[in-house]
Amino acid sequence: MIGINDKGFPSLTTLSHNNYIGRFAPSPTGPLHTGSLFTAVASYLDARHHQGKWLLRIDDLDTPRNKGDSVAATLKTLEAFGLYWDSSVYYQSQHLDDYATFLVTLAQSQLTYRCICSRKLLANLPSNESSNTQYSIYPSICRHKSISPDAPHAIRIKTSDCTLSFNDKLQGTISHNLAKQYGDFILKRKDGIIAYQFAVVVDDYLQGINYVVRGCDLLAETPKQIYLQQLLGFPTPAYMHAPVIVDQHGYKLSKQTLATAVDTQSPNITLFGLLVLLKQNPPDSLFGGSVSELLGWAIIHWRTDELALCSTISM
Numbered sequence: 001m002i003g004i005n006d007k008g009f010p011s012l013t014t015l016s017h018n019n020y021i022g023r024f025a026p027s028p029t030g031p032l033h034t035g036s037l038f039t040a041v042a043s044y045l046d047a048r049h050h051q052g053k054w055l056l057r058i059d060d061l062d063t064p065r066n067k068g069d070s071v072a073a074t075l076k077t078l079e080a081f082g083l084y085w086d087s088s089v090y091y092q093s094q095h096l097d098d099y100a101t102f103l104v105t106l107a108q109s110q111l112t113y114r115c116i117c118s119r120k121l122l123a124n125l126p127s128n129e130s131s132n133t134q135y136s137i138y139p140s141i142c143r144h145k146s147i148s149p150d151a152p153h154a155i156r157i158k159t160s161d162c163t164l165s166f167n168d169k170l171q172g173t174i175s176h177n178l179a180k181q182y183g184d185f186i187l188k189r190k191d192g193i194i195a196y197q198f199a200v201v202v203d204d205y206l207q208g209i210n211y212v213v214r215g216c217d218l219l220a221e222t223p224k225q226i227y228l229q230q231l232l233g234f235p236t237p238a239y240m241h242a243p244v245i246v247d248q249h250g251y252k253l254s255k256q257t258l259a260t261a262v263d264t265q266s267p268n269i270t271l272f273g274l275l276v277l278l279k280q281n282p283p284d285s286l287f288g289g290s291v292s293e294l295l296g297w298a299i300i301h302w303r304t305d306e307l308a309l310c311s312t313i314s315m
Contacts, residue, residue, distance in 0.1 A: 024055075030067055037262050099199060116153050117138075159179040171311075201229055272289075
């Protein structure tokens with residue numbers, strides 16, 4: 001049921017954020033690879049160790065990149081490794097109206113604006129030509145322009161010149177100044193697709209997520225999401241950014257780097273190896289044990305102190 005929170009925005013009045021609710025949110029752009037499964041196991045173990053729920057979300061908004069058989073393959077892989085989720089699977093594509101609702105309310109509070117800037121224009125700006133950072137700072141070109149809603153445009157959020165800090169369970173205190181480090185970032189792309197930063201905030205809220213365990217590659221995105229949560233009056237989850245697996249060249253395993261799909265023929269052997277990578281130090285007697293035995297042991301003995309010393313883990 002949607003009501004109104006103290007910020008004047010729509011809010012879910014039936015959700016409780018008192019108990020641990022975690023999630024795993026893969027994109028259906030290909031089969032799960034070892035890096036994705038590594039994160040899934042970490043989030044699953046953290047949730048189960050805290051007697052919490054573990055939800056599954058399919059991040060299927062970026063439709064040009066989706067592959068039709070990926071969802072079924074992902075579910076099959078998770079089941080092969082004993083990673084059973086609670087409740088029904090949440091699909092982003094079924095919540096377009098929710099994103100639209102929160103976009104409208106942000107606009108009504110004059111917190112967003114239309115932007116017609118192209119990637120080519122931004123790439124050629126003098127301030128970005130010599131940038132060696134992963135992120136370019138948007139210089140607010142369209143912030144004070146009057147742009148027709150009929151013109152192809154993106155939607156940007158207005159950022160403020162202030163430092164936002166949060167404490168990550170593994171990575172410690174993280175502080176970012178959004179205006180100085182990123183500028184006004186995009187909530188809805190020019191092609192009409194909801195941007196990850198905005199979708200994940202709404203999704204986590206709608207699902208009642210209060211513990212987020214994911215890869216360190218998303219650590220820099222978290223302040224943006226907390227900023228949106230604050231604007232919308234949403235509760236902020238606890239965050240734990242686990243190390244990412246890299247190959248022999250130091251590149252993160254991903255679909256973009258053509259990481260191979262997880263082999264489900266011997267899930268117990270693969271799972272044992274993942275527990276080793278997760279610094280859980282399973283006893284040798286468990287090697288060759290069943291998936292349920294391995295998960296049962298890992299849930300009881302789950303610890304993150306050694307994991308906190310890593311930002312990446314080599315295969």
